[in-house]
Amino acid sequence: MAETRLMTINMGPQHPATHGVLRLVLELDGEVIVKATPHIGHLHRGVEKLAEAKTYHQVIPLTDRLDYTNAMGNNLAYVLAVEKLLGIEVPKRAQYLRVMMTELQRIAAHLIWLGTHALDIGAMTLLFYNFREREEILKIFEEVSGGRLTPTYLRIGGVSKDLPDGIEGKIKNFVEAFPGHMKEYETLLTKNVIWLKRTKEVGIISKEDAINWGVTGPTLRGSGVKWDVRKAFPYSGYEDFEFDIPTGSVGDVYDRYYVRLREMEWSNLIVKQALDRLPEGPVLADDPKVVLPPKEMVLTDIASLIRHFKIASEGFKPPQGEVYASVEASKGELGFYIVSDGSNRPLRMRIRPPSFLNLSALPKMIEGSLIADVVSAIGSIDIVLGEIDR
Amino acid sequence: MVEIHPAVKKLREKDPSSILEVTSFRGEVNVTVPKKDIFEVCRFLYTDPDLQYHMLTDLCGVDYFPQSPRFEVVYLLYSFKTNDRLRLKTRVELGESAVSVESIWKAANWLEREVYDLFGIPFENHPDLRRILLWDGYEGHPLRKDYPVEGPDFDKPFVPEV
Numbered sequence: 395m396a397e398t399r400l401m402t403i404n405m406g407p408q409h410p411a412t413h414g415v416l417r418l419v420l421e422l423d424g425e426v427i428v429k430a431t432p433h434i435g436h437l438h439r440g441v442e443k444l445a446e447a448k449t450y451h452q453v454i455p456l457t458d459r460l461d462y463t464n465a466m467g468n469n470l471a472y473v474l475a476v477e478k479l480l481g482i483e484v485p486k487r488a489q490y491l492r493v494m495m496t497e498l499q500r501i502a503a504h505l506i507w508l509g510t511h512a513l514d515i516g517a518m519t520l521l522f523y524n525f526r527e528r529e530e531i532l533k534i535f536e537e538v539s540g541g542r543l544t545p546t547y548l549r550i551g552g553v554s555k556d557l558p559d560g561i562e563g564k565i566k567n568f569v570e571a572f573p574g575h576m577k578e579y580e581t582l583l584t585k586n587v588i589w590l591k592r593t594k595e596v597g598i599i600s601k602e603d604a605i606n607w608g609v610t611g612p613t614l615r616g617s618g619v620k621w622d623v624r625k626a627f628p629y630s631g632y633e634d635f636e637f638d639i640p641t642g643s644v645g646d647v648y649d650r651y652y653v654r655l656r657e658m659e660w661s662n663l664i665v666k667q668a669l670d671r672l673p674e675g676p677v678l679a680d681d682p683k684v685v686l687p688p689k690e691m692v693l694t695d696i697a698s699l700i701r702h703f704k705i706a707s708e709g710f711k712p713p714q715g716e717v718y719a720s721v722e723a724s725k726g727e728l729g730f731y732i733v734s735d736g737s738n739r740p741l742r743m744r745i746r747p748p749s750f751l752n753l754s755a756l757p758k759m760i761e762g763s764l765i766a767d768v769v770s771a772i773g774s775i776d777i778v779l780g781e782i783d784r
Numbered sequence: 785m786v787e788i789h790p791a792v793k794k795l796r797e798k799d800p801s802s803i804l805e806v807t808s809f810r811g812e813v814n815v816t817v818p819k820k821d822i823f824e825v826c827r828f829l830y831t832d833p834d835l836q837y838h839m840l841t842d843l844c845g846v847d848y849f850p851q852s853p854r855f856e857v858v859y860l861l862y863s864f865k866t867n868d869r870l871r872l873k874t875r876v877e878l879g880e881s882a883v884s885v886e887s888i889w890k891a892a893n894w895l896e897r898e899v900y901d902l903f904g905i906p907f908e909n910h911p912d913l914r915r916i917l918l919w920d921g922y923e924g925h926p927l928r929k930d931y932p933v934e935g936p937d938f939d940k941p942f943v944p945e946v
Contacts, residue, residue: 434916435917435918438917438918443926443931443933444933447933481810605839606838606839606890606891608890715809717809717810718869729841731842731858731860742846742847744842744844746844754890758890
């Protein structure tokens, strides 16, 4: 009998199926994974440290660059934390605009996930369909905020500007066309035998394990836990909207796929509800110490000019204290924990990244399975390294 | 509001000395626990049938330089049963170590590694305490307040040893 020993192989950091610069060290017994060790940090930019040197307004653009597929959601988590710290109320119209934009962003983020995940497993067609629809959302973002990937649309106290003329029609067209596109995706995958063979009973994580590992978002719901931050701790007016939380049962790759597809449909309906019920009114809170004055006032009125200068250069000073606010981002619970010492800069800004904790459970999902399943498991937890490494 | 919080009440009944301070801000409850008791308190909150804080949402460090004790390790717990968040804190002096809760929540594994990496607080009983975001051999802990934002070597070329 010949001697057998484990083989160690290195997957990444440059590998098309690791969704960024993730490195996995896999110890293999034949084709079976005995041990998997993720190595992260290749994209570490020190966002938490940078935030300590910036005023509260200046941090917003940094948050866009965490999970760059879900910029609106990141903005929202941060501004909610600062608003909680300040104790200011946001006008209803701004809340609805935030919901509308973050839900469109969720669809866009899930579309990237679906395209790349299917591409990893070998279904290339879908990627082109997904990017076609995502382009429509990015065009809407560009008109609304001026930016596509990093819109920085939200402001502390509201949103940067009201909707431009004619955009409602474009959002409406998207919302109406999207269910048809969903059917196209589903015909390609949901009952496709190859897809089922690659995803069913693969990368399983049980309910108890998922909770213990701190997994959130669609990955947690795929394991059958009916939990969503939008329902558990409603923010930004989510209590006004009707939607359901889709869940899986087994906790395999297919369940996570199915949950995300249903989530896109619900997101689409939330956008529709927000559009139908969009209230009239201001889009920024009336708090002159925090909110920048309108640009036309800055150019015509000396008091507004001084106010603008003061807020832009010095910022504002929130009370001493600490708050945590979180949102249901496309990957899971994204939270910001801000400690203020009463100065114009945060003493500490901690980002609770969903992908970081979801990825930490990856070895649990793949140990004991085949090497080909690693690719579908990574795709199914939908990681973005910009958020993991921060 | 603070005193009637069920977890605080239960902890007081169990061992009054395990709570140093309870504060509340914007409806969030913060409980400061002595370092030696943190593991027991966490295990109690996890196992108690009425509380069941089964999820460790977040674990992070805060540097209060130049105060003493300098650091705080902050635990954010969540209970599915009561839909409640509870924040625990424990103070750690420079050079001291904290106690790992990895055996209660697996989520603490990477989170504690991150605190170790960026603040330099070691965790006792951690199964795999290595740097996580920065590379092995990196000098310093960037999230400490006495660490410059640009890094100590920002105008020097970086040539790794081969």
